[in-house]
Amino acid sequence: MTIYDIARMAGVSASTVSRVMNNREGISSRTRERVMEVIRNENFCASDTARSLSTQYSSTIGILVADIRNQHHIEGAYMIAQRFLPLGYCSLLLNTGYEKESMVECIRTLSTRRISGLVLIGSIFQNSEVEEALKSFVCDIPVVFQNGELDLPNLSSAVSRDDEGTADAVRFLYGKGRRTIAFVNNNDTPSNRKKMAGYRKAVSQLGLKSIIIPECEDSAEGGEKAAEKLIEAEPGVDGIIFSVDLIAAGGMRKLLSLGRRIPEDIAILGTDNSSCCTLTTPMLSSIDTRLPELSAACFDILKTEIGQKQGRKNVSFECRIVERQTT
Amino acid sequence: MTIYDIARMAGVSASTVSRVMNNREGISSRTRERVMEVIRNENFCASDTARSLSTQYSSTIGILVADIRNQHHIEGAYMIAQRFLPLGYCSLLLNTGYEKESMVECIRTLSTRRISGLVLIGSIFQNSEVEEALKSFVCDIPVVFQNGELDLPNLSSAVSRDDEGTADAVRFLYGKGRRTIAFVNNNDTPSNRKKMAGYRKAVSQLGLKSIIIPECEDSAEGGEKAAEKLIEAEPGVDGIIFSVDLIAAGGMRKLLSLGRRIPEDIAILGTDNSSCCTLTTPMLSSIDTRLPELSAACFDILKTEIGQKQGRKNVSFECRIVERQTT
DNA sequence: CTGTTAGCGCGTTCAC
DNA sequence: GTGAACGCGCTAACAG
Numbered sequence: 001m002t003i004y005d006i007a008r009m010a011g012v013s014a015s016t017v018s019r020v021m022n023n024r025e026g027i028s029s030r031t032r033e034r035v036m037e038v039i040r041n042e043n044f045c046a047s048d049t050a051r052s053l054s055t056q057y058s059s060t061i062g063i064l065v066a067d068i069r070n071q072h073h074i075e076g077a078y079m080i081a082q083r084f085l086p087l088g089y090c091s092l093l094l095n096t097g098y099e100k101e102s103m104v105e106c107i108r109t110l111s112t113r114r115i116s117g118l119v120l121i122g123s124i125f126q127n128s129e130v131e132e133a134l135k136s137f138v139c140d141i142p143v144v145f146q147n148g149e150l151d152l153p154n155l156s157s158a159v160s161r162d163d164e165g166t167a168d169a170v171r172f173l174y175g176k177g178r179r180t181i182a183f184v185n186n187n188d189t190p191s192n193r194k195k196m197a198g199y200r201k202a203v204s205q206l207g208l209k210s211i212i213i214p215e216c217e218d219s220a221e222g223g224e225k226a227a228e229k230l231i232e233a234e235p236g237v238d239g240i241i242f243s244v245d246l247i248a249a250g251g252m253r254k255l256l257s258l259g260r261r262i263p264e265d266i267a268i269l270g271t272d273n274s275s276c277c278t279l280t281t282p283m284l285s286s287i288d289t290r291l292p293e294l295s296a297a298c299f300d301i302l303k304t305e306i307g308q309k310q311g312r313k314n315v316s317f318e319c320r321i322v323e324r325q326t327t
Numbered sequence: 328m329t330i331y332d333i334a335r336m337a338g339v340s341a342s343t344v345s346r347v348m349n350n351r352e353g354i355s356s357r358t359r360e361r362v363m364e365v366i367r368n369e370n371f372c373a374s375d376t377a378r379s380l381s382t383q384y385s386s387t388i389g390i391l392v393a394d395i396r397n398q399h400h401i402e403g404a405y406m407i408a409q410r411f412l413p414l415g416y417c418s419l420l421l422n423t424g425y426e427k428e429s430m431v432e433c434i435r436t437l438s439t440r441r442i443s444g445l446v447l448i449g450s451i452f453q454n455s456e457v458e459e460a461l462k463s464f465v466c467d468i469p470v471v472f473q474n475g476e477l478d479l480p481n482l483s484s485a486v487s488r489d490d491e492g493t494a495d496a497v498r499f500l501y502g503k504g505r506r507t508i509a510f511v512n513n514n515d516t517p518s519n520r521k522k523m524a525g526y527r528k529a530v531s532q533l534g535l536k537s538i539i540i541p542e543c544e545d546s547a548e549g550g551e552k553a554a555e556k557l558i559e560a561e562p563g564v565d566g567i568i569f570s571v572d573l574i575a576a577g578g579m580r581k582l583l584s585l586g587r588r589i590p591e592d593i594a595i596l597g598t599d600n601s602s603c604c605t606l607t608t609p610m611l612s613s614i615d616t617r618l619p620e621l622s623a624a625c626f627d628i629l630k631t632e633i634g635q636k637q638g639r640k641n642v643s644f645e646c647r648i649v650e651r652q653t654t
Numbered sequence: 655c656t657g658t659t660a661g662c663g664c665g666t667t668c669a670c
Numbered sequence: 671g672t673g674a675a676c677g678c679g680c681t682a683a684c685a686g
Contacts, residue, residue: 060419342681
C-alpha cells in the first residue's frame, strides 16, 4: 500500500495525499476529508524509508552504549529515547561492547542509516579510534557525549566532575574520623581515571596513605574479591570508596562475612547512587554522579541542535554524597 | 557522497560500484580492486535508506519492551539485539510504556520503518489491542512473542510454564514443613495470572489456605509494603512466594526489620532468578523462569523465519527452583 | 564482464 | 487548489 493506492481510491493525485499526510496548507477541506477517510479505512502508514530518502532526513537518532545491561547507562538511554519518541524520533540503541573496533563498526552502521543525531553514553567512548570514526562517518550531524569529552566541531558534552566527587568523598570519610581510606577501581576508563586522580589528590592533601585496588571486575563477585584482597593487604582499612555501587555491594557482603561491622569498623561509599544502594543491608551510601541530570542535558542539547548547524556546548555537574547507613 | 560519486572517481558505472559493494560475482578483479580502493579512500558507506527502499527489505528488526529499565526484559532485548548485529541487522528497541494505546502507536511506528521482524518481550503485550495492531500493521512479517501468546498466523511464541513453576514452589515450601504459604503478586499480567492460578491450584490440592496479596508495586518499596500488610493480615505466615525477585528483596528487608528470621521463621522465594538474588542477605532463592532460554528461542525462531514465509512455532520451558539461603 | 534503464515510495517544484 | 514530473540513492533486469 502506497500513497498512489490511496490517491487512486480517493480520486486524487499522489501529491495531494502527501500534502494531506503532512498537514500542508492549501487543500480544500472537502478533498482533505475524503483523503483522510481512505487513509483511516486502509490503516495506511506512509513509508518512512521513502520519506527519509526523499527528505534526506531520517527521524531516528542513534544511541551508543557499551552494554545495555549496565544499569549506569541504561537509565540515560531510556530517558533520551523516551523524550525523543513523542517528537517523532525512534532511537537505534546499539550495544557496542568494549572493543574499540566494534565501536567504530557501530558508528559506521549508524551512519549508513543516516541518523539525524548521535548520543554516546559512557566515558569508555573517549578514545582516538572513536574520534576518528566520528570524524569520517558522522561529521555532519550533531553528537552529544554523556560523561565524556572529545574535541570535535560537531560534538557537545555533559560530564560529571568525578574527580571532585571522589575527593569530596575522601574528605567526607576523613571527617568521620577515618584515616585508612582505600579506593577500589574497576575498568580503566577516562571517568575512572578522574576518580582515581581525585582520590590521590585528596589523600595526599590530608597526609593519608594511598591504597588503590585497580581493575576490579564490574560485578558483585568482583567486589568480593577486591574486598578480600584489600583486607589482606591493608588489615587496618576503615573506609572504602568503590567506583561502582554494585561492586561496593559485593564488597560489603564479603566484609560482613569476614566479621567486619559496617559502618562501625569500615565505612563504605559506592558511586552512582544507583538503585542497588537500597537493596543492601545496611543500605549503601553513595556518590551521586548526577546521571539523570547528565542525560537530561544531553537530550536538551541534541534536541536544539538537530536540524540546526552543529554547536559545541559543554556542561558539567557537581557530584553529591548521598548518605545512607554505611558511613 | 553516493555510489555515483564513487563510480565517477573509479571510472566505472554506478551498478558496478553496487555490485562490488554487495560482493556480487562476475566482476574482474582489476575493476573490483580499483573500486574498492576509491571506497576505502573516501570512507564511503552506501545509504541503507536507499537500499531499503529499493530492495523492500530493511535489515532492521523491532523489539518492543514496556520499560527497558526493567531487568527481566532488558536481558532478553540485549541477547536478541546482540545476536542479530553480526547478521547485519540493527534493532529498533522501543519502550512502549504500560498504556495499550502507546503499544499500538509503537507498532505503527515500526511498521512505517518496514522492519523485517518484530519481537515482543513480556506478557503485558498479550491483549486484544496489540493483537489488532499486529494484524493491521505488521501482518506480513514474522513476529515472535517472548513469554506471551496471541493467535495470529505470523506469530510464534516462547513461554515459560509459570503456572507449574509457582505450583512447584508451593509444594517445595510444603516439603520444607511450611503450612501457611502466601503469594505476593504485582501487576495483573497474563504471566502473573498464570502464577496465581498455579499457586491456587497447589494450595488447594495440599489443603492449605490461599493467601494472596495482589497489586503490589513493582519495586523494593512495594515489597516492603506488601510484607507489612501480609504480616498484619496473617501473622503466622511461614512461607512467601513473590512474583518478582526485586519485590521479594524489599519484602525481606521489611521482615528482617520486624524481627523475623529468614528462613527460620519465614521462607522466601522470588521469581525470575535475576541478578538481585545474590545481592540480598541472606541470598534469595528463586523460581528460575528460564528467561535466557526464552530469548534464545525467540532469536532462533525469528532468524529462521525472516525472509521465509511466516511460520507459527510455539515452544515452552519448564521453570526450576534455584535454592539459595532463604528457603 | 560492464553500462543503461527503470523502478522502489515519497516530497517538492512548477505549471495549470 | 490540484496534478504532472522529477529527484533522493540504490538494486535489478536487460543489453551489449
